[in-house]
Structure formats: C-alpha cells, structure tokens
Amino acid sequence: MTTMPQAFARAARRHGVPESVLLAVSYLESRWDCNGGRPSTAAGFGPMHLTDGAVPGESRHDHPDGSPASRHTLERAAELTGESLQRLREDPATNIDGGAALLADYQRALGAPASADPADWYGAVARYAGAAAEEIAANFADEVYEVIREGVTRTTDTGAEITLPPAPGVRPSRSWLTGLDLPHLPGTGLVECPAGMAGEWVPALYRRLPEDTYGNFDIADRPTSQTLHYIVIHNTEELYDKTVGLIQDPAYAASWHYTLRSHDGHLAQHIRVKDMAWHARNTYVNSKGIGLEHEGFLAAGGTWYTEAMYRTSAKLVRFLADRFGIPLDRAHILGHDNVPALVPEKLRTMHEDPGPYWDWAHFFDLMGAPLRADGDSGTASVMILPDYDRNRPHYTGCDKDHPDATCPSHGSASIWLHTEPRGESPLVKDVGKHPTDASTYSVYDHAARVSTGQRYVVAERRGDWTAIWYLGQLAWFHNPVSDPVAVPSRTRIATPRAGLESVPVYGRPCPEPAAYPSDVEVQPLVPLQYTLPAGQSYTVGLTTTGEYYKATTFDTTLHRVVRGTEKYHQIQFGHRVMFVRSKDVVVTET
CATH class of the missing domain: 3.40.80.10 (Peptidoglycan recognition protein-like)
Structure with a gap:
C-alpha cells in the first residue's frame, strides 16, 4: 500500500513538479487531510482539493454546469491522468497524482519551464487557487511559498506523518502572475x-x-x-x-x-x-x-x-x-x-x-503567540493544551440523519469533563444549557468541555486525573503525566471574599445606576443562573469597569456611551467567560 509521503514523491516525479510545491499547495488546501472522501464547502475533494463545480449536498458531481473552469478541476485531472472521477475523489494517492497533473498542465499553459526550481512555479501555483482576481491568486501563491520557506510537519487525519523540510532561500518568480490575465479586485485599499x-x-x-x-x-x-x-x-x-x-x-x-x-x-x-x-x-x-x-x-x-x-x-x-x-x-x-x-x-x-475542531494552538502559533506552559508543578492554575492531531475525543451529531452516530475520528482542541476521575463517570452538568437534562457528547454541546488555551484553577489531582473548578463544581479530566492535555500556567485568580457563601456571575459588566444620564434608561445588572461558591477559584482574564452603548435609533446623535466606575473581573467560569464584581472577590497571582 502506498503511503501518503510516497504518493507525493511519486506524483511529483511523474509530472515533473517540485515535491515541495506539490506538498505546500496540498497543505494550504487541506492540511494534507483526506476528509474521508467528503466534499469541502467549495465541492473539493481529497488532499489536493480537486473541485467538480457542484454545491456540497447536491447529487450531481460530474457534469458541466456553466460554472468557471476553476470549479471543475476534478474533470480536468481525470482528462490528464485517465483516472475515474470516483477514484480521484476517494483515493488519496490518485487525488495527489491528479493535483500534480494539474500543476504541470498550468505550468505548460503559461509557457513556463518544467523546472526543478520551486521558484519558477509561482504562476501555476497562483492558478491552482482558481481565483477570479489577480490579488486573490497572488495571496494564495504567496502563502504557499511562505509554507515552503518555513517547512512543516503534521500528522494527518489518516495518521500519516508528512514533512515538508524548510527551504528559506526560495524566492518565487512573481512575474509569471501576469500570464494568468486576471482582473483586479476593486476597492482593495x-x-x-x-x-x-x-x-x-x-x-x-x-x-x-x-x-x-x-x-x-x-x-x-x-x-x-x-x-x-x-x-x-x-x-x-x-x-x-x-x-x-x-x-x-x-x-x-x-x-x-x-x-x-x-x-x-x-x-x-x-x-x-x-x-x-x-x-x-x-x-x-x-x-x-x-x-x-x-x-x-x-x-x-x-x-x-x-x-x-x-x-x-x-x-x-x-x-x-x-x-x-x-x-x-x-x-x-x-x-x-x-x-x-x-x-x-x-x-x-x-x-x-x-x-x-477549530485548531486554537495552531492558530496562535501562526499569530506568533504560541500557547505554552509558564509555570511548574506547584502552579495553582493550568492551561488546556492537548495535542490537536492526536487528541480525538468521542463526539456525536456530525450526521444530521443519524445524530447519535459517532463522528469520524479527527483531531480536536477540546477535552471532556467528568463528575469523577473515571472515563465512564457522567459528564459534568451545565444548569444554564441543560436545566433538567444531562450534558451530551454532541459536537454541538460544550456544556462539559474545555478548550485549548483556556485556563482554570486546579482543585485536586488523583493519579492521571486532574480536577478543576468549572461552573461552580468539581470537574475531572484525564491528564496523564506521560501525555498531558493541560500545562501549568501562571495567571490571576478570583476567590469569593471572606464571609460570602457565594458570588453572582454576570454576562456583562454594567455601569452602576448613578452613572446613567437622565436620557438613558438604567440597564439592570441581572445575574446568570450560576454562582461562584466560597472556597472555589477561577482565572481572571481582564479587569474593566461597567460600560453600556445605547444605539437604538438611526440617528447617531442620539447614541450614548455610558461608563461606570465600579470594577469587574472577567473570569473563565465554564466554557464561556463571565463577569464578577471586584467587590465580591479577592484577586491573587498564582
């Protein structure tokens, strides 16, 4: 059986495309995932995102409909390779070969050399985007070459590990872009x-x-x-x-x-x-x-x-x-x-x-602000940080016709929370989301989930399990030392002031009544259905004062910004952030 790395290498050789170009185009289109033969939002299939012009969910996938040629790359790949549309959609190696054939075809159409130098393929890469404007094609190609320069290693949804080594010296020949003869976007400035x-x-x-x-x-x-x-x-x-x-x-x-x-x-x-x-x-x-x-x-x-x-x-x-x-x-x-x-x-x-399924850790890496541990074993709070590609929790609800069916295995940024330190114990409850029912494993139900980058205060540890404070209760997650899904993270934490049995939490920080001018109605400070009990602590994300923007009319001269002086702290109380009044809590550093 051909592995995915072998498929990329073979397709590159067969069609004379630099392997780094083929890998980088595929990475930008699909992150090298195969997606089980399911179509993308643009009716694209497989690691090379070969498109057939149909809207996902329609029964037709394989005949012309008058849409642009860029919407029919699957058909063109079939012409170039002699493979069936079905194999190009469903077989990853065939799909990769079809993508390589397209890139070589685009290179020939531009009159560009069949070069081993990745820099000479800028025009073909830009065309692969299927863009309707030069700026969009250029943005896509520029990102492809940034991936080539940086390099990347990733484990795909099929478990294949693929590496594109960095090539920092590659500088593409952008002059090939003009050969695409694309119009310009209006109003980009x-x-x-x-x-x-x-x-x-x-x-x-x-x-x-x-x-x-x-x-x-x-x-x-x-x-x-x-x-x-x-x-x-x-x-x-x-x-x-x-x-x-x-x-x-x-x-x-x-x-x-x-x-x-x-x-x-x-x-x-x-x-x-x-x-x-x-x-x-x-x-x-x-x-x-x-x-x-x-x-x-x-x-x-x-x-x-x-x-x-x-x-x-x-x-x-x-x-x-x-x-x-x-x-x-x-x-x-x-x-x-x-x-x-x-x-x-x-x-x-x-x-x-x-x-x-949103990959928060990767997103922050791309922003140049990686999520990392900054504490030690004695730090009172943790940041949720599972390995996205290897973290594959059980979810249901991905198939609307079979809502109880297990979702396809895929990397995830979330982990489940239990009432006890055992995987078979019930999920913790969210009385706001499920007033009478239990939390579920639905992909749409985050009542008992925490997500990458969120920070919580540790309440207890037992073996490979860690408990945090969550929505006013103890919540356990599997966190083995050998493969942790949370790391020590220093931050501020809020605890109810002495003498208070519990503290109300809010969905916004409201100005105090005295801050409102006479022509603006006072907004009531309504607590949510949760409370922060004495003895529990929650991480603080920001401190602010109450504020309200009144804009209920087309006439902007009647808009008002009302600012109070009473302080609030934003806390990570459950899956959602919430607010507590500063006078109700004591804030300390972990």
Whole structure:
C-alpha cells in the first residue's frame, strides 16, 4: 500500500513538479487531510482539493454546469491522468497524482519551464487557487511559498506523518502572475488588513428601515468612543456566497466585520472596525469586539478549516490585535462559543461555533503567540493544551440523519469533563444549557468541555486525573503525566471574599445606576443562573469597569456611551467567560 509521503514523491516525479510545491499547495488546501472522501464547502475533494463545480449536498458531481473552469478541476485531472472521477475523489494517492497533473498542465499553459526550481512555479501555483482576481491568486501563491520557506510537519487525519523540510532561500518568480490575465479586485485599499494582504470591500448596507429602525450594524467611533477588548472567531454555517449575500441585506439583523473563504483564505470586509457589528448575541461584547466569520460548518469544521483560511485569519487577527492593543490570549481572542449570554433566558440560544475542531494552538502559533506552559508543578492554575492531531475525543451529531452516530475520528482542541476521575463517570452538568437534562457528547454541546488555551484553577489531582473548578463544581479530566492535555500556567485568580457563601456571575459588566444620564434608561445588572461558591477559584482574564452603548435609533446623535466606575473581573467560569464584581472577590497571582 502506498503511503501518503510516497504518493507525493511519486506524483511529483511523474509530472515533473517540485515535491515541495506539490506538498505546500496540498497543505494550504487541506492540511494534507483526506476528509474521508467528503466534499469541502467549495465541492473539493481529497488532499489536493480537486473541485467538480457542484454545491456540497447536491447529487450531481460530474457534469458541466456553466460554472468557471476553476470549479471543475476534478474533470480536468481525470482528462490528464485517465483516472475515474470516483477514484480521484476517494483515493488519496490518485487525488495527489491528479493535483500534480494539474500543476504541470498550468505550468505548460503559461509557457513556463518544467523546472526543478520551486521558484519558477509561482504562476501555476497562483492558478491552482482558481481565483477570479489577480490579488486573490497572488495571496494564495504567496502563502504557499511562505509554507515552503518555513517547512512543516503534521500528522494527518489518516495518521500519516508528512514533512515538508524548510527551504528559506526560495524566492518565487512573481512575474509569471501576469500570464494568468486576471482582473483586479476593486476597492482593495478600503480594507483594513495587513500590508501586502489584498482583501475585498463588500459593504454591509446601512439604511433606514420602517419605523426608524435600521440594519444591520451601529455607527460608532471605536476605539475613541470605546476601547476594544475582543476579537471573536465565528464560523458561517453557510457557504461563502450565501454569507456575503446576507451581509448585504439591511433587514438581516446580524452582521460581522470580515468573512474568510475556506478554500483559498480570501478575505472580505463589510463594516469598518470603528463601527459596531451585531455578531456575538451579547451587546457588550459587540460594542467591545471585532467579529470574523469563517466559511465552514461546526460539525465538519476540522474537515475544511483550511490552512489557507487559518493563515489569512491569523495574520488579520495579529494585525488587529497590534493596532488596538488587544492581548493575544484566550481571554481576548474568543470563539463565539465562549461569549456569555446577557441574561439567563438567552443562554440556551447562544451559539457553539467555531466548535471543537477549530485548531486554537495552531492558530496562535501562526499569530506568533504560541500557547505554552509558564509555570511548574506547584502552579495553582493550568492551561488546556492537548495535542490537536492526536487528541480525538468521542463526539456525536456530525450526521444530521443519524445524530447519535459517532463522528469520524479527527483531531480536536477540546477535552471532556467528568463528575469523577473515571472515563465512564457522567459528564459534568451545565444548569444554564441543560436545566433538567444531562450534558451530551454532541459536537454541538460544550456544556462539559474545555478548550485549548483556556485556563482554570486546579482543585485536586488523583493519579492521571486532574480536577478543576468549572461552573461552580468539581470537574475531572484525564491528564496523564506521560501525555498531558493541560500545562501549568501562571495567571490571576478570583476567590469569593471572606464571609460570602457565594458570588453572582454576570454576562456583562454594567455601569452602576448613578452613572446613567437622565436620557438613558438604567440597564439592570441581572445575574446568570450560576454562582461562584466560597472556597472555589477561577482565572481572571481582564479587569474593566461597567460600560453600556445605547444605539437604538438611526440617528447617531442620539447614541450614548455610558461608563461606570465600579470594577469587574472577567473570569473563565465554564466554557464561556463571565463577569464578577471586584467587590465580591479577592484577586491573587498564582
């Protein structure tokens, strides 16, 4: 049986493509995963992401439909190799061979040399993106060559270990790009993104609707009017084109700042960062945050959260974090699943994306802010840090027709929490998410899960098991010394003040009533359905004061920012962050 490394080497030799180019293109498209023959968001298959033009879920996969040739690379690979469409979709070695044949075909069409030098293949690599604009093709090719220079080693979803050795001296011949004769993106200078990254300006529509309502964002003046604390990572649960269509409907009561496409990492911006998008289902987080939507589906997230998308997103987040002074940690770079509900009755409707398949450790590595241990065995708190590729927990719910079926084995950033130090013991409860029912192993249910980068206070250790404080209870996870899934991490921790039996927790830090001007109604400080009991401690992510942004009318002259003086601490209370009043807790360093 041919191994995947052997398949890459053989395909490269057969078609005269430098192996580093073939490996790097595949890595950007699929992270070398095979994905069990399942189609991507762009109807692409296998480690080389060969596309057939059909929308995932449709029955047709193999005949022309008038879409661009870039949507039919599967058919072209079949012509070039003589292989069947089915084998190209399902057999990894055949898929790799088809991808190599395409790259060689693109090189010939450009009149470029069949060179052994990776630098000479820039034009073919750019064409492989299937881009409709020169800037998008160039972004993809530039990332491919960055991978070639850096090198990478990864264990794939099939268990194969593949290595691309670093080649720091490779400098591509970008002049081949002009041979693609692609149009330019309009309005790229309007996009707030790193220098050298070309994004597309696709504005959300802001217009008056009946009864002086409006959609779908608020005009603001951040960070002058409000300090930015958060960048929130979402996934779309929809295809890219549909997602971008929704943002252009002013009556659609949701919005976000950026959308990233899966197969090539293409970036579109819709709302100025200074303005407040409606993306997190928490107005406080919206007013203090920037929302990034990533094309993908939670239950198949690990399948097509591509390297191209990770790399674009990581560079964008680093750019925004540097620009606005947002710390690069999991208290400030949140998943939508980490955002708290404002009030108890909203908790069960809060979102779960990007889900357990988002590779947080890799994402932070790409941002140049790796998640690492910074304590010792005596440190009171830990950071969750499993090996993503080897950590493959049991999940259900990936197949909507068979919700109780086990999901395909795949790397994950999450680990399960139990009531006792045994794997067969029940999962811990989340009384907000499941008031009467038990937590489940559904990929959509994070009631009993912790995720990479989150920090918790250690309550107890027994052999290979570690207990943390979580949602007011003791929660156990398997954490063997020989293969730990958590590492010591120093941080601040909050404990109820002496004499208090418990402390309320909140979904936002509200200003005290005296801070409100007469023309702004006082926002009630409503506790969530949890409490922080005496004797328990939770890690502190940030300290702030109460703030409220009133923007309930189209007339921006009536918008108000209300700031209080009472201090709050953001704590990692469960899977989501929450807030406690400073006067209710004592904060110490671990």
